[in-house]
């Protein structure tokens with residue numbers, strides 16, 4: 068690249084401009100989320116970086132903007148480029164989007180010290196909103212400066228719009244493309260001198276903007292990871308022991324290799340146990356894989372068909388003695404002793420304020436209830452898959468991961484990170500499933516072994532696609548942990564909540580009450596403690612809105628129960644609690660990402676949803692129909708629902724309508740996608756309500772496919788889910804997760820309002836309920 | 840064994856086992872990746888194509904049983920001009936988008952037999968198609984838009 072200029076903008080921000088072949092220019096930034104580093108305390112020491120590229124200015128005055136994050140259906144491939152384009156002051160129709168590869172040059176995000184390209188935790192918008200604005204605004208400032216220089220006029224007389232610079236007094240104009248050569252020779256502006264738009268002048272941010280891949284999707288163009296098809300590709304399946312932690316001992320490989328179309332069949336040994344890093348050295352990446360049998364064939368159906376003839380011998384290991392029934396029995400046992408010690412390996416999470424035990428003795432009324440929610444599988448519609456090609460000591464991978472990690476390809480292939488080219492491909496849903504990328508690890512291992520085996524046979528290397536079946540996906544997930552909650556509440560004679568106790572029996576970390584969960588801080592005597600179920604051999608992980616996706620059900624249902632016992636309006640009861648914090652809240656900072664619970668914002672969404680839904684007229688509903696409500700603070704966002712549900716005497720359930728009020732700050736980047744995500748969160752909650760449950764028998768998952776793990780269907784979806792975003796003065800935060808959790812208790816509370824029957828465990832399908 | 844198929848108006852010969860599902864013939868033999876795999880047991884609709892004028896699950900259709908012309912998402916129109924494709928774009932239906940090829944093919948079969956479907960016609964025709972992301976409200980709206988033009 069010629070004319071390259073690099074300038075340090077601040078300690079962690081760089082900008083580079085260079086000429087593009089054929090004219091035009093490329094504007095490269097390295098931002099390393101410097102602002103975030105300041106917000107969130109010291110960042111890990113930066114690794115050496117190259118400037119990344121965000122904007123290309125083409126000679127025809129169109130622009131390519133890079134989407135740096137993986138896309139699994141939240142529309143981030145729209146929203147980050149939209150932010151850049153708006154500040155750059157070009158029209159959206161002048162913009163083409165290019166998906167970035169996975170590369171450390173894109174900086175680091177919160178929560179994952181080595182990755183800057185994550186779909187997870189509803190973090191992409193809050194982490195990138197400001198940096199992406201800086202990128203666009205700096206590029207615009209360069210165009211303004213170039214025009215001012217070219218025309219010899221003050222920059223203050225120059226305006227921009229649609230990729231054109233205008234000298235206001237003379238109406239003289241120049242396209243960004245025509246200014247590129249001049250811009251290349253100009254000093255790069257200091258970030259501190261770059262002016263951002265006043266949000267009221269946004270032309271793209273805040274406008275409903277259809278998905279950039281929609282046309283490819285509706286015309287069936289290859290768009291997804293499963294569609295990747297490099298020349299000469301072979302197709303792999305990978306059969307693992309149905310018992311978690313089990314190992315492949317042997318299999319009838321010779322027989323399998325003789326089946327039609329089968330090219331390779333081998334056992335893959337489990338990853339070696341990690342060796343501790345020498346003192347002072349950074350820990351080695353924790354890349355583990357399970358042993359199994361790989362079958363590689365000319366097409367996927369032949370590979371998968373060969374599994375029917377496969378006779379693997381497994382060493383099932385110790386988990387084979389575990390079952391859901393055993394976990395439940397242990398939860399009950401733990402709760403009866405209310406053990407609060409932490410077993411080996413567990414982490415204590417407890418909160419104790421005041422003296423709940425003493426307060427129960429003085430209470431006018433005690434409410435007690437046991438709640439439970441099950442293990443869940445994520446079940447994104449595109450089964451897990453990944454494609455890799457190992458050749459000449461290097462590996463190229465095409466991955467649908469939500470948190471693409473180069474080490475996941477390098478370690479199993481036995482090569483260095485620098486020998487990996489990592490492409491990020493659109494994924495057919497994530498929901499947290501693709502935060503764990505075993506398929507990337509497995510395909511990299513298999514691709515290496517295939518190329519090695521082919522070399523011995525005198526054959527050239529071949530790319531390999533590994534595709535799991537739906538059954539593989541349901542049997543080998545990292546499940547949303549189950550939770551068992553034993554509640555007790557004390558009310559005084561006026562119905563006021565004076566003591567709250569929750570004993571939680573669980574495992575892992577993400578089904579336990581977050582330490583600051585409401586009503587903590589709003590009740591004088593509050594005590595939450597937990598006991599861990601052990602041994603527990605089931606891998607668990609994050610499902611959309613980890614922890615609150617189950618916790619909201621139990622907490623917001625039990626609060627509802629308390630309100631009813633107090634003889635109060637359940638929505639007003641919540642508002643009354645929220646209005647009376649034990650200690651006055653400190654003034655809230657406008658920076659809401661990662662900020663603690665803010666009762667005013669919760670009150671805001673509850674009042675809004677009350678007014679949208681006609682809550683006050685709920686007594687006029689016909690018999691068997693009721694309104695339920697719930698709210699949740701999750702992933703920095705505030706969501707409240709009201710749901711109207713109708714239930715027949717024979718337990719046929721219908722959701723007639725739902726209303727959502729949401730506060731995720733001052734700006735919705737793409738309102739079309741945002742409303743879609745909220746409706747989708749509600750529809751997912753309906754799956755949790757009615758049908759979703761993973762059970763374990765002899766260390767293996769009982770359910771196999773959608774027939775036993777039914778997602779919500781079209782005919783069950785309510786005719787309307789009304790969504791309202793409250794625009795508040797807080798910084799914008801994410802939306803992928805917050806819409807789900809309170810939808811579950813809002814539905815179950817509506818069932819109570821309709822029938823007087825309190826739902827205390829999920830799913831409803833086990834309790835005789837069906838959708839109408 | 841060789842089978843003759845007409846896919847989107849083009850005749851094709853494939854040499855595959857007769858029990859190989861049409862889904863995998865399309866995806867891996869004819870390299871038409873628009874039709875999707877979601878469950879392999881007829882429970883999700885991601886693989887929906889037309890055989891004759893009927894919407895069928897390609898994962899449950901052995902190639903040896905295909906006795907009429909096949910139409911896939913690639914054949915609905917290549918330029919996005921089918922009224923359903925236009926409506927899908929107008930309503931901004933997709934989230935992840937993975938189910939949408941199957942949704943569109945089910946919707947196209949519905950409109951072919953019922954040009955002005957009611958909500959309950961739509962629910963009945965579309966309930967074999969899972970959308971894990973939950974875009975059902977927009978799918979309903981887009982089918983109405985395709986059938987009647989913009990409502991508002």
Ligand code: FES
Pocket residue numbers: 875876877878879880881882883884885886887896897898899
């Ligand atoms: S893949 Fe055919 S119905 Fe699911």
Ligand code: FES
Pocket residue numbers: 140448495496933934935936937938939969970971972973974
């Ligand atoms: S849009 Fe993701 S499954 Fe339908």
